[in-house]
Amino acid sequence: MPVKPVIAVTLNAQELPGLVHWRQMFAGLQQYGAVALGVDCGCGPQRMSQLLAHVDGLLISGGGDIDPALYGGDRRDPEIGGVNVVRDGNEVAAFESAWRRRIPTLAICRGAQLVNAVRGGTLFADLARDRPSATQHRRTEEELLTVAHQVTVAADTRLATWLNHRGAMDVNSQHHQGIRDLAPGFVATALSDDGLVEAFEAPDNPVTAIQWHPEIDWSNSEMSRRLLRGFIESCEQSENSDHRQLLTTSC
Template sequence: MNDERPVIAVTLDFSILPGFVHWKDMFRGLVAADAVPLAIDCGRPRTDLEHLLSTVDGLLISGGSDVDPALYGGDTNDPLVTRINRDLDENELTALRIARTRGIPVLAICRGAQLTNVALGGTLYADLARDRQGETRHSRSEKALARALHLVTIEAGTLLAKWMGVDGTVAVNSQHHQGIRVLASSARAAAYTDDGLTEAFEIDDEDIVAVQWHPEVLWRTEAHALQLLRGFANRCAQSALGM
């Protein structure tokens, strides 16, 4: 695929798309980053993920509903944990496992970042406002995702900084009520809020970056968001060539 754009599988729960007002921008952002998105409905049982992921160059695990607390030792009766979809959890965990086995680059966003941390053995705050009460407000409206809402600090020398082409403080958007409580031991933090919450992480020696914000929505207004998508797409293309 020397002159072809990388094909990137995007995991979604198609049933929630009516409430996600920016979902089309996710696909437009990947196209703007010179990639070809392939949507996979992971909100229902699937048996074809091994085959599907054998045909792509990258995996984007997108945002969505809450991760099942049973997967990280949380309270399964927590009234603030809602819209659990075990099919979505299991499909995305399977997709992540396949991608890691095949060495396919991964960008995990919001819920995707939380699920990736859980898959690696980390834990989550079930509700940041109740359980952590930091200074940064993370849960906003879906429409508010179109603009930057708070600052994060990108760690220099990380894969995230390389893909974004920038380190230090940048402005990002936000729409999540859960967050990273204990970061998995195999991961390292790549970005923080001012009050110390891990906002991005990655795994040494693997092309995996997980972020809590939504570059797939913010790419129109923030150059670093589009550059992150481009950096990810470029790495997918290089990986497909064995580089």
């Protein structure tokens, strides 16, 4: 019997009471063939490099804003909230370890913003103020089960392969920040209808980042199910999977 891929899911446990659908993330990963390992990154320094040696994938989840210092922003900006520098540090360490080991990584919402900043990109600190448009990017947690707007997925990308789709598709949304300058080495793979980068990936490293939340609405969205399955299948083929081979041999 094959051993399921283990995916480390970073989060801040203190935020969970306000994230009304957070359980769906763990249920979705399990539903489509993975073991989800929750890692509380908000409570103190973690040995992320040691942890990443024993997993097949990394999911950097959503949450509060990242430290503006990571992208040259203003820490005094009144529109920025929920910053947890301990979580930032742990997730940066996790991402860098995964990058070195070429562990498949899915960065969602806050995670996408953190990954972009770590590799040298910048953010809009508040879309409503800094890049106003008619597209509704920031909605309530409860509304994550409903469609917010469309994105257009680029052909010949990892994202399009996972989705088996290119062109327009509906997504949910719950973010007030966004990608201003995409970091070197990344390519945009989906744009919202107002031209904002909604997804990007590294062509030479298994890193995929998205601004919407398929981990939440997979139960009523075929595209979200395809995306989760695509990510999990990439974790099954992870170059970091020697530990699974040992588990299989010992069973």
